[in-house]
Amino acid sequence: MGLVEPAQKTVQERRRAGRPAQAVLSSTRITNAALKLVGQTGYKGLTMAALAKSLNVAPSALYNHVHSKQDVLLLVEDHLMGRVDVSAFADKPWAEAVSIWAHSYRDVFAAHLPLIPVIALLPVTNAPKTITMYEAVTNGFQAAGWPHESIIDAIVALESFIYGSAYDVNAPLDIFDAGTLGPQAPNFSAAVARRGLKSAETTPAHNDADAAFTLGLTAMIAGLGATLA
Amino acid sequence: MGLVEPAQKTVQERRRAGRPAQAVLSSTRITNAALKLVGQTGYKGLTMAALAKSLNVAPSALYNHVHSKQDVLLLVEDHLMGRVDVSAFADKPWAEAVSIWAHSYRDVFAAHLPLIPVIALLPVTNAPKTITMYEAVTNGFQAAGWPHESIIDAIVALESFIYGSAYDVNAPLDIFDAGTLGPQAPNFSAAVARRGLKSAETTPAHNDADAAFTLGLTAMIAGLGATLA
DNA sequence: TCACTAAATGAATGATGTTCATTTAGAATA
DNA sequence: TATTCTAAATGAACATCATTCATTTAGTGA
Numbered sequence: 215m216g217l218v219e220p221a222q223k224t225v226q227e228r229r230r231a232g233r234p235a236q237a238v239l240s241s242t243r244i245t246n247a248a249l250k251l252v253g254q255t256g257y258k259g260l261t262m263a264a265l266a267k268s269l270n271v272a273p274s275a276l277y278n279h280v281h282s283k284q285d286v287l288l289l290v291e292d293h294l295m296g297r298v299d300v301s302a303f304a305d306k307p308w309a310e311a312v313s314i315w316a317h318s319y320r321d322v323f324a325a326h327l328p329l330i331p332v333i334a335l336l337p338v339t340n341a342p343k344t345i346t347m348y349e350a351v352t353n354g355f356q357a358a359g360w361p362h363e364s365i366i367d368a369i370v371a372l373e374s375f376i377y378g379s380a381y382d383v384n385a386p387l388d389i390f391d392a393g394t395l396g397p398q399a400p401n402f403s404a405a406v407a408r409r410g411l412k413s414a415e416t417t418p419a420h421n422d423a424d425a426a427f428t429l430g431l432t433a434m435i436a437g438l439g440a441t442l443a
Numbered sequence: 444m445g446l447v448e449p450a451q452k453t454v455q456e457r458r459r460a461g462r463p464a465q466a467v468l469s470s471t472r473i474t475n476a477a478l479k480l481v482g483q484t485g486y487k488g489l490t491m492a493a494l495a496k497s498l499n500v501a502p503s504a505l506y507n508h509v510h511s512k513q514d515v516l517l518l519v520e521d522h523l524m525g526r527v528d529v530s531a532f533a534d535k536p537w538a539e540a541v542s543i544w545a546h547s548y549r550d551v552f553a554a555h556l557p558l559i560p561v562i563a564l565l566p567v568t569n570a571p572k573t574i575t576m577y578e579a580v581t582n583g584f585q586a587a588g589w590p591h592e593s594i595i596d597a598i599v600a601l602e603s604f605i606y607g608s609a610y611d612v613n614a615p616l617d618i619f620d621a622g623t624l625g626p627q628a629p630n631f632s633a634a635v636a637r638r639g640l641k642s643a644e645t646t647p648a649h650n651d652a653d654a655a656f657t658l659g660l661t662a663m664i665a666g667l668g669a670t671l672a
Numbered sequence: 673t674c675a676c677t678a679a680a681t682g683a684a685t686g687a688t689g690t691t692c693a694t695t696t697a698g699a700a701t702a
Numbered sequence: 703t704a705t706t707c708t709a710a711a712t713g714a715a716c717a718t719c720a721t722t723c724a725t726t727t728a729g730t731g732a
Contacts, residue, residue: 228712229711229712230695230696230711230712231694231695231696231711231712231713232694232695232696232697232710232711232712233695233696233697233698233708233709233710233711234696234697234710234711235696235697235698237709237710237711238710238711239710239711261687261688261689262688262689262690263687263688263689271711271712272711272712272713273688273689273690274690274691274692274711274712274713274714275710275711275712277689277690277691278709278710278711279710282689282690283688283689283690327560330610331556331610334607334610334611334613334614335610335613335614335615335618336618337615337617337618337619337620337622338618338619338620338621339617339620339621339622339623339624340622340624342624342627345621345624345627345628345631346627346628348619348628348631349627349628349629349630349631351631352628352630352631352634353630356630356634362633362634362637363637363638363640363641364638364641364654364658365634365637365638366619366634366635366637366638366651366655367638367651367654367655367658368655368658368659370611370651370652370655370659371604371608371655371656371658371659371660371662372659373607373611374604374606374607374608374610374611374655374656374659375600375603375604375607375659375663376607377603377606377607377610378563378602378603378604378605378606378607378608379600379603379607381559381560381563381564381603381606382563382599382602382603384563384564385563385564386564386566388566388568389564389565389566389567390566390567390577390595391566391567391568392567392568392574393566393568393569394568395568395569395571395574398571398574398575398578399574399575399577399578399581400578401578401581401582401585402574402577402578402580402581404591405581405585405591405594405595406595408591408592408594408595409592409593409594409595409596411592412592412593422595422596422599423599425593425596426595426596426597426599426600426603427600427603429593429596429597429600429667429670430597430599430600430601430603430604430663430667431600432666432670433600433662433663433665433666433667433669433670434604434659434662434663434666435666436662436665436666436669437661437662437663437664437665437666437669438658438659438662440662440665440666441658441661441662457681458680458681459680459681459726459727460680460681460682460725460726460727462677462678462679462680462726462727462728462729463679463680463727463728464727464728464729466678466679466680467679467680468679468680490718490719490720491719491720491721492718492719492720500680500681501680501681501682502719502720502721503680503681503682503683503721503722503723504679504680504681506720506721506722507678507679507680508679511720511721512719512720512721
């Protein structure tokens with residue numbers, strides 16, 4: 215790629231106005247830069263100005279490739295969907311495959327919480343990796359003999375649980391601390407305290423969010439499996 | 444309340460600077476005004492400026508009563524939590540009570556989607572109605588003989604599903620329309636089409652989101668109930 | 673009487689997403 | 703070959719919004 219200058223990346227000479235000989239931007243470059251920026255600064259740092267700067271471009275240049283910031287988020291979302299592990303649907307029993315898929319799905323988007331509204335509310339049109347993911351899951355359900363007319367409902371139900379659980383991963387440890395109002399909710403406060411004790415016993419890796427996720431996921435898979443039988 | 448002027452509300456004379464004889468604002472008034480504003484203009488219309496205007500006050504005056512806009516959202520959230528129906532935990536069997544509670548919870552916050560991150564990520568400290576809600580639910584679980592150390596995990600799992608399902612209520616009807624990429628995911632597209640047929644048969648009130656919610660909730664309650672037994 | 677605090681106004685600020693006029697490069701067209 | 707059109711960049715300007723700060727005024731406690 216580097217044609218003339220050897221390692222002149224540090225000193226960025228300003229590009230003059232007008233269309234450059236070689237296009238600087240593309241959907242792929244924007245997606246990668248956004249992902250990198252999020253990794254470094256979080257979603258708080260993902261602004262159109264910062265994104266443009268990381269690409270050594272004026273902010274307005276981005277709008278030749280995306281319609282809006284939402285569009286950028288959609289690009290990132292679809293890219294990440296490719297990281298969701300659907301391989302188990304090919305060779306594992308249905309219940310186990312769902313569990314592996316759900317864990318992977320939750321883990322990916324727990325680290326990208328602001329994308330949840332994007333996934334949950336925007337049509338999958340023009341999101342190829344997302345569609346590929348759904349196809350693999352659908353195949354897994356069909357192979358397990360799931361009733362055709364309610365496959366999507368079952369997937370949606372599992373996804374709903376996954377999205378909510380992704381939030382829970384990011385909840386602070388003291389989210390259920392009632393503070394001065396504790397005495398007004400004695401049973402709740404006691405239950406919260408017992409939860410804290412239990413998770414202190416276990417390994418730190420297996421935290422509260424994981425316990426709740428596993429409990430709920432196991433229950434839902436069992437419940438759905440019963441419908442199946 | 445109206446002391447001197449009979450119906451002079453239309454012409455708002457400007458209040459002069461300085462502390463007024465009678466306080467204009469309070470947490471309660473701010474909460475009610477925010478709720479009313481959301482009802483009229485949605486969360487897009489809930490700006491500090493609009494909120495101030497609806498209270499006939501300068502925007503900066505709000506900051507004498509709340510620390511930030513997040514604070515306003517927290518006030519609204521706690522108020523709405525009082526609308527969640529927990530009455531069934533007092534007199535109905537556990538499974539039925541959970542179902543009634545979950546439906547009510549989802550319905551309330553499906554109409555207030557931007558509050559989901561607030562509920563899911565902010566500590567319950569200083570949210571009295573929220574704490575009261577949790578106390579009632581905890582009592583219901585205890586009365587049903589649920590193992591004490593995992594009551595909170597079970598509630599969190601159900602809540603996660605509820606939050607995700609609230610998003611789903613607001614998803615557009617064509618969210619699974621693959622568009623031109625349809626042929627690349629034939630089984631998924633067919634499943635989506637079958638879902639459309641099924642929901643067309645049923646009453647319009649019972650839509651796709653309700654079907655998925657009921658399926659998932661029934662499964663999770665059954666699965667959790669099996670853990671209980 | 674005098675400080676102090678609470679609660680209002682009004683002006684200002686900084687961040688952010690977005691638009692628009694302009695410039696330039698290359699491809700298509702006459 | 704000259705001309706036109708479109709894509710892709712710059713740079714200036716905007717509108718919206720949350721928030722802060724200096725200032726003013728009312729009541730309260732020392």
